[in-house]
Every structure is written in C-alpha cells, then in structure tokens.
Amino acid sequence: MAKKYAIVLEGGGGKGGYQIGVWKALRELGIEIGAVAGTSVGALNAAFIVQDKYDEAYELWYNMNSQLVFTGDSKTYNDLVSFKIDLRDWERYTDYLIATLKNRGLNIEPLYELILYHLDEKLIRESPIEFGLVTVSLTDKKAIEVFVDQIPEGEIANYLVGSSFLPMFKLSNGDDKKFLDGGFYDNLPVNMVYKRGYKDIITVEMKSLGLKKSLRAKDANIISIVPSGDVGTTLEFNQERSRNNMRMGYFDAMKAFGKYEGFDYFLEEVPEEDYFLNILLELDETQIAEMGREIGLTSGSSKRLLLERIIPEFARLFNLDQNASYKDIVVRFVELLAAAANIERLQSYTFRELRKEVFNIIENEHPGSLDFSKLPDFLKKSLLIKHSFKKNLVVNWAKIIVDRE
Numbered sequence: 001m002a003k004k005y006a007i008v009l010e011g012g013g014g015k016g017g018y019q020i021g022v023w024k025a026l027r028e029l030g031i032e033i034g035a036v037a038g039t040s041v042g043a044l045n046a047a048f049i050v051q052d053k054y055d056e057a058y059e060l061w062y063n064m065n066s067q068l069v070f071t072g073d074s075k076t077y078n079d080l081v082s083f084k085i086d087l088r089d090w091e092r093y094t095d096y097l098i099a100t101l102k103n104r105g106l107n108i109e110p111l112y113e114l115i116l117y118h119l120d121e122k123l124i125r126e127s128p129i130e131f132g133l134v135t136v137s138l139t140d141k142k143a144i145e146v147f148v149d150q151i152p153e154g155e156i157a158n159y160l161v162g163s164s165f166l167p168m169f170k171l172s173n174g175d176d177k178k179f180l181d182g183g184f185y186d187n188l189p190v191n192m193v194y195k196r197g198y199k200d201i202i203t204v205e206m207k208s209l210g211l212k213k214s215l216r217a218k219d220a221n222i223i224s225i226v227p228s229g230d231v232g233t234t235l236e237f238n239q240e241r242s243r244n245n246m247r248m249g250y251f252d253a254m255k256a257f258g259k260y261e262g263f264d265y266f267l268e269e270v271p272e273e274d275y276f277l278n279i280l281l282e283l284d285e286t287q288i289a290e291m292g293r294e295i296g297l298t299s300g301s302s303k304r305l306l307l308e309r310i311i312p313e314f315a316r317l318f319n320l321d322q323n324a325s326y327k328d329i330v331v332r333f334v335e336l337l338a339a340a341a342n343i344e345r346l347q348s349y350t351f352r353e354l355r356k357e358v359f360n361i362i363e364n365e366h367p368g369s370l371d372f373s374k375l376p377d378f379l380k381k382s383l384l385i386k387h388s389f390k391k392n393l394v395v396n397w398a399k400i401i402v403d404r405e
Contacts, residue, residue: 004034005223006130006198007049008190011040011164011183012206013234015227017061017242019045021249022204022225023054029257031202037132037147037192039182039210043163044115047156050131050148051123060118064242069111112161121156124148130196134182134189135163143185145192183210190215190222204249206231225249225256228264229345247346260348265335269350276326280306334358 007026009019019042026033038046048057060068124131125148132147144159151159162179182189187210193201194215205226215222229248232241251266260266283291285302288310292298297309315324318332334355339345341361343354 002030002032003200004032004198006035006037006193006196006201007033007046008188008193008201008203009036009038009042009046010188010203010205010208010212011038011042011181011210012208012231013041013164014064014237014241015206015208015231015234015245016041016045017064017245018206018227018231018249019204020048020054020057020061021246021251022253023049023057023249024246025250025253025257026202027054029254029259033129035130035132035193035196035198037134037189038163039134039187039189040164042188042204043133043135043160043182046131046133047115047119047124047160050127050129051118051120052127053118056118058246060114061242061246063239064237065239066237067110068114069237111164112157115157115160119157119160121154124156132189132192132196133159133163134186134192135159135165136180136182136184137162138178138180143182145186145189147192147196181210183208186211186213188212190220194220204253208234223256225253228252228255244346251346251348261331263332263335265338265345265354266348267331267351267354268348269352270327270331271351273325273327276330279330280311280326337362 012018023045033049036046036049038044045057048054130147132145135144136142137144146159148156159179163182165179165181186192187208188203188205190201190203191213194217199217199219200221202223202225205224207227227245227248228251231245231248232238251260254260255262255266260268261270281303283306288302288306289298291310292305297305297313311326311329312322314329314333315322318324318329318336320328320332324332331351334351337358338354341358343357343361349357
C-alpha cells in the first residue's frame with residue numbers, strides 16, 4: 001500500500017502560487033495525500049487540494065491580481081505594496097490611504113465571493129483527503145485548530161475567510177463571529193496533522209511572518225519545501241510574481257524529492273565525483289600557479305597546492321563546508337557564474353548544458369556583460385578581503401575550469 005503524506009501549507013497571502021507549483025510536482029510524482037492542513041492562504045489552497053480542483057487553482061493563481069481579493073483602485077494598491085511609488089503621484093496615494101481608513105480597512109468582498117465560487121462543501125466533506133485549518137476567534141478569544149468534521153454545516157467558507165483575516169481588512173457587520181488570521185497562532189500547523197496520526201509530513205513554507213509551533217516528535221518524517229528565491233510579500237497579489245512563484249514551487253518540490261541536483265539551479269545528468277576530480281587534475285602547473293596567485297597562495301608543489309590549499313579555499317569562498325566534494329565545488333562555481341551571466345534559473349539543465357552556456361558567455365562576450373551584483377554577498381565579502389573584488393578574478397577561474405571535458 002502506497003505511503004500517504006499529510007501536506008502542511010504555510011500562510012503567506014499573495015505568495016500562495018508557490019504552493020500550487022508544489023502541488024503540480026506532487027501530482028507528477030504520484031504522491032498519495034491523506035490529509036492537508038493550512039493557515040490563511042494555505043487553508044485556501046488546501047481546500048483546492050481536498051476537492052482535487054487543480055485546474056481551477058492553477059487558473060486562479062496564474063491570473064492572480066489584487067482585484068480578485070480587494071475592491072478599490074488596484075493600480076494604487078499594487079504601487080504601495082510593491083514600493084513602486086512615484087512621488088509625483090503622492091496625492092493619489094494619500095487619497096487612497098485616507099479612503100481606506102474611512103472605509104475601516106480593505107474590503108475583501110471579492111475574496112469571499114471567490115471562495116464561495118470555488119467551494120463545494122459537500123465535495124470537501126466527502127473527500128477521502130482530511131482537511132484542517134487554523135484561525136483565531138476574536139469573539140471567543142481563543143485559537144481554533146479544526147478539521148472539517150469539527151466545522152458546523154454551511155460554515156466552511158466563513159472559517160476559510162476567517163483563517164485569512166488580517167487586522168487591516170474591513171469587518172462585515174453581518175458576521176456572528178469575528179475571526180483573525182491563523183498566523184497569529186500557528187502559521188504552519190504541523191502539530192495538527194501529527195496529532196491526527198500522520199508521521200510522514202510534507203511542509204510547504206513561504207518565508208512568511210507569523211508564529212510557528214515546532215513539532216517535537218522523533219518519529220515524524222518531515223520533508224520541508226522552502227522557496228529557493230524571492231517570493232514577494234504577503235500583500236503582493238501580482239500576476240507576474242505569482243507565475244514565477246508557481247514555477248519556483250514546482251522546481252523546488254522536484255528537487256526536494258531528488259529529481260534535480262544543484263544548489264540554486266536545477267540540474268539533471270550531473271556526472272559522478274571522479275569526473276570533477278579529473279577536471280581539476282587536468283589543470284597544468286601554469287594554470288594552478290595562476291589560480292594560486294589570485295588568492296595569495298604560491299608555495300608548494302602544484303598538485304598539493306591545488307588539492308590541499310586552493311580547493312579548500314574555493315570551498316570557503318563559496319560558503320561550502322570544508323568537507324565539500326569536488327563535485328560540490330565545481331557545480332557551485334558554475335552556478336555562481338550562471339547567476340552572474342543572468343542565465344534563467346527556473347528551468348532544468350543538464351550539467352553540461354549549463355556549463356556550456358556559462359562558457360559561451362565568458363568566451364564570446366565581453367566579461368563586462370557579467371552582472372557581478374548577482375553573486376551572493378558571502379562571495380563578494382570573501383573576495384573583498386584579499387582583492388578588493390576584482391571582476392577578472394572570477395572570470396580567470398572560469399576560463400581555467402569551466403571549458404574542460
């Protein structure tokens with residue numbers, strides 16, 4: 001019998017497209033789902049999973065915009081939450097904020113209508129997948145962690161809205177109970193599914209603010225999927241951002257289940273350790289001496305200098321453990337160069353394909369085309385110590401190492 005996982009989806013507002021990308025990967029991987037629990041937007045996406053409405057969820061997040069969530073001037077809203085503010089339009093921004101305050105918060109009527117449109121309560125209650133969510137009852141002054149069998153008939157939509165309700169949202173006068181976003185209690189409800197009997201758990205995080213209650217259980221098998229890049233802010237409901245997050249979620253999930261290798265990129269057909277050791281051993285004495293001089297290492301026989309001093313220094317500069325393999329070091333270096341060359345990250349490559357793209361840019365284009373601001377801070381800071389971060393340092397290394405079979 002196939003193993004059944006519990007999926008736990010973190011709250012994160014406009015970042016929610018990331019979770020749909022993860023779901024796409026889990027479907028392709030044939031992962032059996034026994035339960036889904038979520039907070040805020042995680043609860044909303046969980047409802048899609050429980051209903052098996054992948055196509056609807058995909059279309060929603062692929063075409064996401066703030067008008068699907070709030071009423072009002074979407075352009076001004078998007079400018080404010082993405083900090084793309086033109087001071088010449090200052091009056092427009094202040095008018096929007098004043099109107100929002102007078103209205104006692106952002107009107108989320110479109111969100112409620114969206115939930116009602118996509119929600120089939122009968123389908124949820126009859127689903128073989130268990131469904132749980134977290135919210136906070138302001139009326140009863142307590143946190144609520146519930147599975148669907150504990151929610152009164154006809155109330156699932158209200159609980160979903162309540163799980164996503166932030167203090168800046170406008171309250172509806174007709175509500176019998178007042179709720180607050182579940183992130184004020186537990187934004188990643190792992191404990192809920194563990195207490196329900198699930199030991200194999202997949203958590204999908206989104207680098208969000210909110211409280212998280214850690215699970216202290218040695219018998220739990222937890223696979224954590226965490227964004228490998230920037231997923232935006234909680235209130236950023238932006239189409240381009242959402243589509244990017246969906247791609248990222250897909251590739252991050254595939255890597256979490258061993259379908260890709262690499263650090264920041266997603267690599268297939270990566271050769272074994274001997275291949276990378278041979279790349280280094282094929283360097284001649286002149287090349288080794290040049291590499292050593294660049295980082296202030298000049299004494300010792302060439303091969304010992306390379307393997308005992310230069311390579312460990314590479315590992316340190318690349319923020320890798322000193323026990324990192326030769327494979328790790330070379331792959332990391334190629335990926336850093338790929339980032340500096342602005343090579344698209346969210347797609348799959350064989351290692352040789354990525355290496356070839358990197359070398360073509362270095363060999364055929366002016367090194368100035370490399371955007372060294374793309375290199376991570378840890379590498380720039382390390383290089384600043386000895387060399388005031390000369391751009392030709394990395395380019396020279398690349399010409400020595402990358403173009404080798």
